[in-house]
Amino acid sequence: MGGGCLTHIFLDMMGGDNAPGCTVQGALEALRLNPSLKLTLAGVEKEIEPLLADCDDVRERFAVLDTPEVITNHEAPVMAVRQKKNSAVVKGMLAVREGEADGFVSAGSTGAVLAGGMFRLGRIEGVDRPALAPLLPNGKDFFCLIDCGANVDCLPAYLPQFGVMGAAYMKLVRGVEEARVGLVNIGAEAEKGNALVKAAYPLMEKAPFRFVGNVEGRDITADLADVVVCDGFSGNLILKFMEGVAGTLLGIIKTEMTADVRGKIGGLIAKPAFRRVKKKMDYTEVGGAPLLGVNGAVVKAHGSSNGHAIACAIRQAVLMAERKVPQYIREEIGKLQQEEQA
Numbered sequence: 591m592g593g594g595c596l597t598h599i600f601l602d603m604m605g606g607d608n609a610p611g612c613t614v615q616g617a618l619e620a621l622r623l624n625p626s627l628k629l630t631l632a633g634v635e636k637e638i639e640p641l642l643a644d645c646d647d648v649r650e651r652f653a654v655l656d657t658p659e660v661i662t663n664h665e666a667p668v669m670a671v672r673q674k675k676n677s678a679v680v681k682g683m684l685a686v687r688e689g690e691a692d693g694f695v696s697a698g699s700t701g702a703v704l705a706g707g708m709f710r711l712g713r714i715e716g717v718d719r720p721a722l723a724p725l726l727p728n729g730k731d732f733f734c735l736i737d738c739g740a741n742v743d744c745l746p747a748y749l750p751q752f753g754v755m756g757a758a759y760m761k762l763v764r765g766v767e768e769a770r771v772g773l774v775n776i777g778a779e780a781e782k783g784n785a786l787v788k789a790a791y792p793l794m795e796k797a798p799f800r801f802v803g804n805v806e807g808r809d810i811t812a813d814l815a816d817v818v819v820c821d822g823f824s825g826n827l828i829l830k831f832m833e834g835v836a837g838t839l840l841g842i843i844k845t846e847m848t849a850d851v852r853g854k855i856g857g858l859i860a861k862p863a864f865r866r867v868k869k870k871m872d873y874t875e876v877g878g879a880p881l882l883g884v885n886g887a888v889v890k891a892h893g894s895s896n897g898h899a900i901a902c903a904i905r906q907a908v909l910m911a912e913r914k915v916p917q918y919i920r921e922e923i924g925k926l927q928q929e930e931q932a
Contacts, residue, residue, distance in 0.1 A: 596628040596651070597908050600691040602678035603633030604660045605698020607894050610634075613697065614641040616900020621648040623901065627908060630691060632657045632678035657681050663893075667701030671709060679703060683710035686886035693887035693907035695878070697895045704740050707884040714916060716923040718745070720883030721752050721822070722890060723759060725876045726832060728811045734760050734769075735810075735818050738825035738879060746789035749773065749819050750797040754922045755882040756817035757799045762913040763880075763906070764816075771797075772805035772815030774824055780804070786821060794819070798925045877902030880910060882919060887911040 599620075603613045610633055617629055628651050631638060635656035642654070659674040661667070671680055679698065683706040685691040696703050700722070707720055721737035736756040741748060757769040773794055775783040780791050782804065794801045805815050810828060820828070847857030877899060878891035887910035891903040910916075 596626055597624075597693075597911055598628045598630070598691045599693045599695060599904055599907050599911075600630045600632060600678075600682040600685050601900075601904065602682060602694075602696035602698050603631050603638050604657075604678060605696040605893075606891065606900075607697075608896065609697065610638050611641060612895060612897045613900050614638065615897025616895070616904065617652065618645055618648060619897055619901035620904040621651055624905070624908065627651065627904070629653075629904070630655050630682075630685070632681055634658055634660065655681065661699050661702040663699045663701075665699070665702075667699060667705040668709070670699075670702055671705040677702075679706045680710055683707065683886075683888075686888070687711050692911035693889070695889045695891060695900070695903045695907050697878070697891035697893055697900065697903070700739065700890055700893075703881060703888065703890045707881050707886075707888055711884045711886050711888070714883055714885055714920045714923060716920070716927055717751055717755070717883040719748050719751070720881055721748075721755060722825075722879040723752075723756055723882050724829060724879035725764075726811070726829070728813045730813045732764065732876065733811075733813070733816055733818055734764075735820070735825055735828060736882065737820065737822040738829045739822045740881070741822040742826075743823070744786060744821040746786060746793055749786075749790040749821070750793045750926060751883070751923065752819045753794060753797055753799050753801070753817060754926050755919050756819065758919045758922050759880060759882055759910075759915055760816050762915050762918055763909050766816050768800050769816040770802045770814070771799045771817040771819060772802050774810070774818060774820035774828070775804035775806065778804050778806060793930075796929050798922065798929055877904070877906040880906065880915070882915075885916055887915060 603610045632655040657678045659677040661670045661677050679702045682694040719741045722740045723734050723736035725732040734756045736752045753771040760766040760769040847853045878889040881888040887907045889903045889907045
């Protein structure tokens with residue numbers, strides 16, 4: 591690992607709706623929880639330094655890197671990555687590529703993280719398209735949704751690659767030894783679906799993972815698959831719909847519990863249970879979506895991440911780096927290529 595016995599993560603301090611305040615909070619929380627962690631805090635130095643007054647206990651394990659060019663969500667990502675060479679995204683990707691850092695975390699522009707991963711870090715050999723793979727709750731634990739927006743238009747050959755990458759991540763990071771891989775479709779039968787999924791289905795059957803067939807929308811959270819594969823357009827709709835439903839349900843429950851005296855009494859009794867439910871539905875406990883298929887441990891945190899979510903995203907990048915997820919994906923993609931050539 592870069593930095594000797596310490597795992598070195600490069601953090602984009604200016605990315606996200608609440609930066610740099612929450613990114614500083616998250617960085618300090620991560621450092622205090624993990625004594626084997628080293629961070630590079632990259633961003634506008636004059637905005638970051640005033641927020642670091644109370645951190646003497648961890649000061650020796652982080653450095654501030656002044657990267658005055660900030661890539662925003664309103665810029666064309668590829669052009670921004672090409673032009674803003676002194677931005678945290680570009681500097682971070684290059685640091686991982688050169689072995690100066692073990693991983694990169696950003697809550698900033700998704701497009702910039704994707705472009706930086708593709709053009710500055712590079713794709714793993716054999717991977718046609720890197721993919722974003724968030725972990726989502728299914729009532730039992732979490733499942734991996736891949737892709738959730740990196741590839742709006744996909745070819746059939748991309749989907750078994752997504753399955754391989756998702757299964758590799760679930761094995762090394764979540765401890766799922768033989769991940770069940772399902773394909774999002776409008777029906778369980780193999781002949782159902784649009785041209786993309788019908789063409790991808792036989793490729794998924796031949797791939798070197800445990801394929802469990804099609805998964806309908808209503809069954810995505812039913813613990814039928816540990817890895818749910820789809821194109822980025824469908825995955826982004828699924829992700830945002832789930833976020834919306836979770837928020838709506840929690841809002842309805844809160845309203846009804848305060849609507850009358852009985853509701854308030856019942857709510858008071860049930861409050862510990864509701865707190866546990868909220869925790870299971872809370873994306874901040876996961877951290878972010880790994881960008882799988884690039885030559886390094888990259889995590890894209892949610893744009894609205896608070897400090898705790900940033901700390902969890904850093905922890906996720908540490909696990910990816912320490913457990914060598916990119917290297918394992920390279921091996922598994924090689925097996926997929928052999929199956930396709932057989």
